[in-house]
Amino acid sequence: MMSNYFLKWDYALLVVLIMLYDAGLIHGEVTCLENERQSLLRFKQGIDDPLDILSTWRDDDCCKWQRITCSNQTGHVLRLHLRGSYSHYLFGQANTSTLIDLQNLQHLDLSSNRFLNSNISEDIGLFTKLRHLNLSYSEFRGSIPYQLGKLTHLQYLDLSYNFLDGVIPYQLKHLGQLQYLCLQGNSDLSGAIPFQSGDLPLLQTLKLGGDFDLETKGAEWVSNLSFLNTLDFTSMSLGNSHHWLQMIRAIPNLSLRLPKGGSTDLSSNQFEGVIPSFLLHFSWLILSRNKFSNVSSLLCQENNIGRELGTLDLSNNQLKGSLPDCWKSLSSLLFLDLSNNNLTGKIPPSLGSLVKLEALVLRSNGFIGKLPSSLKNCTSLLLLDVSENLLSGPIPSWIGESLHQLIVLSMSGNSFSGNISKHLCYLKKIQLLDLSRNNLSNKIPTCLKNFTAMSQKSVNSTENTRLIYWHNSTYYETYGLFISRYIFNITIMWKGVKCGLKNPELLLNSIDLSSNHFTGEIPNEIVYLVGLVSLNLSRNNLSGEIPSEIGNITSLESLDLSRNHISGTIPSSLSEIDNLGMLELSNNSLYGRIPPGRHMDTFDASSFEGNHNLCGTQLNKTCPGDMPEVKPEEPTTHDDADDNSDFYEALHMSLGFGFFTGFWGLLGPLLFWRSWRIAYLRFLNKVADYIYVTVAVYVAKFHK
Ligand SMILES: *[C@@H]1O[C@H](CO)[C@@H](O)[C@H](O)[C@H]1NC(C)=O
Ligand SMILES: *[C@@H]1O[C@H](CO)[C@@H](O)[C@H](O)[C@H]1NC(C)=O
Ligand SMILES: *[C@@H]1O[C@H](CO)[C@@H](O)[C@H](O)[C@H]1NC(C)=O
Ligand SMILES: *[C@@H]1O[C@H](CO)[C@@H](O)[C@H](O)[C@H]1NC(C)=O
Ligand SMILES: *[C@@H]1O[C@H](CO)[C@@H](O)[C@H](O)[C@H]1NC(C)=O
Ligand SMILES: *[C@@H]1O[C@H](CO)[C@@H](O)[C@H](O)[C@H]1NC(C)=O
Ligand SMILES: *[C@@H]1O[C@H](CO)[C@@H](O)[C@H](O)[C@H]1NC(C)=O
Ligand SMILES: *[C@@H]1O[C@H](CO)[C@@H](O)[C@H](O)[C@H]1NC(C)=O
Ligand SMILES: *[C@@H]1O[C@H](CO)[C@@H](O)[C@H](O)[C@H]1NC(C)=O
Ligand SMILES: *[C@@H]1O[C@H](CO)[C@@H](O)[C@H](O)[C@H]1NC(C)=O
Ligand SMILES: *[C@@H]1O[C@H](CO)[C@@H](O)[C@H](O)[C@H]1NC(C)=O
Ligand SMILES: *[C@@H]1O[C@H](CO)[C@@H](O)[C@H](O)[C@H]1NC(C)=O
Numbered sequence: 001m002m003s004n005y006f007l008k009w010d011y012a013l014l015v016v017l018i019m020l021y022d023a024g025l026i027h028g029e030v031t032c033l034e035n036e037r038q039s040l041l042r043f044k045q046g047i048d049d050p051l052d053i054l055s056t057w058r059d060d061d062c063c064k065w066q067r068i069t070c071s072n073q074t075g076h077v078l079r080l081h082l083r084g085s086y087s088h089y090l091f092g093q094a095n096t097s098t099l100i101d102l103q104n105l106q107h108l109d110l111s112s113n114r115f116l117n118s119n120i121s122e123d124i125g126l127f128t129k130l131r132h133l134n135l136s137y138s139e140f141r142g143s144i145p146y147q148l149g150k151l152t153h154l155q156y157l158d159l160s161y162n163f164l165d166g167v168i169p170y171q172l173k174h175l176g177q178l179q180y181l182c183l184q185g186n187s188d189l190s191g192a193i194p195f196q197s198g199d200l201p202l203l204q205t206l207k208l209g210g211d212f213d214l215e216t217k218g219a220e221w222v223s224n225l226s227f228l229n230t231l232d233f234t235s236m237s238l239g240n241s242h243h244w245l246q247m248i249r250a251i252p253n254l255s256l257r258l259p260k261g262g263s264t265d266l267s268s269n270q271f272e273g274v275i276p277s278f279l280l281h282f283s284w285l286i287l288s289r290n291k292f293s294n295v296s297s298l299l300c301q302e303n304n305i306g307r308e309l310g311t312l313d314l315s316n317n318q319l320k321g322s323l324p325d326c327w328k329s330l331s332s333l334l335f336l337d338l339s340n341n342n343l344t345g346k347i348p349p350s351l352g353s354l355v356k357l358e359a360l361v362l363r364s365n366g367f368i369g370k371l372p373s374s375l376k377n378c379t380s381l382l383l384l385d386v387s388e389n390l391l392s393g394p395i396p397s398w399i400g401e402s403l404h405q406l407i408v409l410s411m412s413g414n415s416f417s418g419n420i421s422k423h424l425c426y427l428k429k430i431q432l433l434d435l436s437r438n439n440l441s442n443k444i445p446t447c448l449k450n451f452t453a454m455s456q457k458s459v460n461s462t463e464n465t466r467l468i469y470w471h472n473s474t475y476y477e478t479y480g481l482f483i484s485r486y487i488f489n490i491t492i493m494w495k496g497v498k499c500g501l502k503n504p505e506l507l508l509n510s511i512d513l514s515s516n517h518f519t520g521e522i523p524n525e526i527v528y529l530v531g532l533v534s535l536n537l538s539r540n541n542l543s544g545e546i547p548s549e550i551g552n553i554t555s556l557e558s559l560d561l562s563r564n565h566i567s568g569t570i571p572s573s574l575s576e577i578d579n580l581g582m583l584e585l586s587n588n589s590l591y592g593r594i595p596p597g598r599h600m601d602t603f604d605a606s607s608f609e610g611n612h613n614l615c616g617t618q619l620n621k622t623c624p625g626d627m628p629e630v631k632p633e634e635p636t637t638h639d640d641a642d643d644n645s646d647f648y649e650a651l652h653m654s655l656g657f658g659f660f661t662g663f664w665g666l667l668g669p670l671l672f673w674r675s676w677r678i679a680y681l682r683f684l685n686k687v688a689d690y691i692y693v694t695v696a697v698y699v700a701k702f703h704k
Helices: 003-022 035-046 122-126 146-150 172-176 218-222 241-248 278-281 348-355 371-375 397-402 422-426 448-452 460-467 472-478 481-485 526-527 548-552 573-575 640-702
Strands: 068-070 079-083 107-109 131-133 142-143 156-158 163-167 178-181 188-190 204-206 230-232 264-265 272-274 284-286 291-294 309-313 321-322 335-337 340-345 360-362 366-369 383-385 391-392 408-410 415-418 432-434 439-443 489-494 497-502 511-512 517-519 534-536 559-560 581-584 589-593 613-615
Touching: 146 172, 218 335, 278 408, 348 371, 371 397, 397 422, 408 489, 422 448, 432 489, 448 526, 526 548, 548 573
Parallel strands: 079 107, 107 131, 131 156, 142 163, 156 178, 163 188, 178 204, 204 230, 230 264, 264 284, 272 291, 284 309, 309 335, 321 340, 335 360, 340 366, 360 383, 366 391, 383 408, 391 415, 408 432, 415 439, 432 511, 439 517, 511 534, 534 559, 559 581, 589 613
Antiparallel strands: 068 079, 489 497
């Protein structure tokens, strides 16, 4: 009995032991190796860590420290991931020599920190098992050590955005496993790209940039790269002698084998002449700021290439002559930017076959004639910008009837005539409407209040982000990830100054009908557009009075009604708009007292001059009496009350006027723009996060 009892206990003990062993609580678990732990601590010694990022780096088991991953078999440190961010980063010196005991390290990421005065030590060549090395954005200095060429397992090498100088060591050509190489953003790198045809057989992405030369063999080398995904030569300067670039100043028609979803950015170079058709194999093609002059060879292909082209940016080139009418083959285009070229003739009707198009930018060319009605097929358009051309005819009714998704419509600086038809009011999502500098006439339609997006108190940026940036997985499979990178760039006039704004439609609602021949009154319905940030109706023939409830548009930051025939008094509600940073009422027939109020005092005489019967401190014209308004040409009388008001006005001027104009005159616009800038930066951050998340999701989904 007794032995049986003990037997049972032995058995139970065994079960418990097995359980403990399984849970790693006894000696089954591997822990950090002491020499590797010491190595990490030596590295930490050089680091300045005020944000306590390495606070867990103290206990015995370095495998439990944050940002470290060990092998669960051997306990060797495999991964050291010290990537910082814009708000969380390390300072001090990153001395990679101190880490040489980490002989099994496969992944080393020290990116996005502030390692001032650190260089990449020659010892980096001892980490022979490294597959992933990212030292980008961390302020490393000095040369690229040639010992990097010993890291033959390296697949990802990112040294971008540091202060590296000297030449690119030719030994890098031994990196036979390399798939990704990024050296851009190191402005002091010089010399030639030392690779030859056949080197780096697995390279998929090459990002160079900076100010250096490519060997004559470059073109051949590039053309032999198999599966090149991304070719990025952004802003390569042509300062020195650049054989390769000179050779391809007119890019030859290379034969590259390209996978789906490839992208290339050749912007801001000196490429000229014909655009080679092989580029059509990319999904994302940025050729802006070059000297290309001929687009025909790109478009009028009969062999069906270009079916996956999603983004084509040819802005700021020297394209001239009429645009060929063969756009049918590029049926997948989403973003087309041909702005700032010398294109003439009519807008080709075959653009209407681009039914997926979301942005069409033809700004600043010499296009003539009417807008082709085929464009009504482009029902996905979010942005249509045909401004600064020689276009004429009426504003087509199909814009309102068919282009229901439009957020931005800019037709300014043309010769469009006739009236604004009520069809335009169907544009419920419109946020930026610019019809300025045309020959439009008749009344401004009252149906403007149907602009639903403008009648919301604030812009629904979730909705806009969804519209512009949310594309489902099918979409990324077709076009690749870069497709999200198209930046909406709008030019608006701001107090007579042209401003290029990126993605402004996501922040502001604006109507600009200035410099036309509109007549009649400002429709009262305008006050329903409570989300309006900027309203410019200047330089027309408008008459009647300013709608008395204009103060309901509380988000208004800029109001320009100058150079019309507007009469009556300035509604006092205007003084209640806290955001109003710019007000132009000059050269009208307004009369009476400029309504008092903090904000009204911030505007100087130029906002009101040219209205012969206005009075107020801003114009140094005292108003007779305390009467709120004065009829024009009516004789006025002086009495005691008047003297009193003169006195108070004088006091007001000496105390407040100088202070307020001085203060607000200088800081007002600054604050005003600053608020935009901040909002914009916030938005950019969001988009960046958003894209990051989207990419992460995509990668997770498709690389499983
Ligand atoms: C050990 O690591 C490998 C690869 O990282 C993983 O697949 C495995 O599940 C791990 N084993 C344990 C017991 O954690
Ligand atoms: C980096 O660390 C190594 C090894 O600890 C040391 O010999 C070297 O002097 C250090 N370099 C600098 C620049 O401090
Ligand atoms: C390297 O790090 C930077 C910034 O931390 C990141 O943007 C980049 O994608 C990384 N490169 C690779 C190849 O992972
Ligand atoms: C790094 O700095 C050390 C000391 O200043 C210097 O001896 C070494 O050559 C530098 N290494 C590189 C790759 O610039
Ligand atoms: C394009 O037009 C502008 C203005 O008409 C002119 O100054 C410029 O020289 C033209 N460029 C080319 C390449 O024709
Ligand atoms: C536009 O669409 C209509 C009908 O959907 C079609 O008949 C016409 O050919 C299309 N136009 C162009 C230029 O694709
Ligand atoms: C404007 O909206 C009203 C109410 O939704 C609708 O009845 C009217 O037809 C619309 N007018 C135009 C021109 O869109
Ligand atoms: C903004 O748009 C999103 C997505 O369309 C919607 O779910 C949300 O209700 C909208 N928010 C507001 C305040 O209208
Ligand atoms: C993705 O979007 C496309 C085009 O908008 C649509 O046709 C398709 O059904 C969507 N796919 C999924 C899985 O939502
Ligand atoms: C946006 O447009 C303006 C004016 O045309 C131009 O100066 C600016 O460089 C453009 N920005 C981008 C990012 O394209
Ligand atoms: C303007 O605002 C006032 C006060 O909030 C409100 O009573 C009035 O109805 C509004 N007017 C319009 C046209 O919405
Ligand atoms: C108003 O008076 C002030 C101070 O005397 C002077 O600086 C300003 O130029 C005057 N403004 C006008 C519009 O006359």
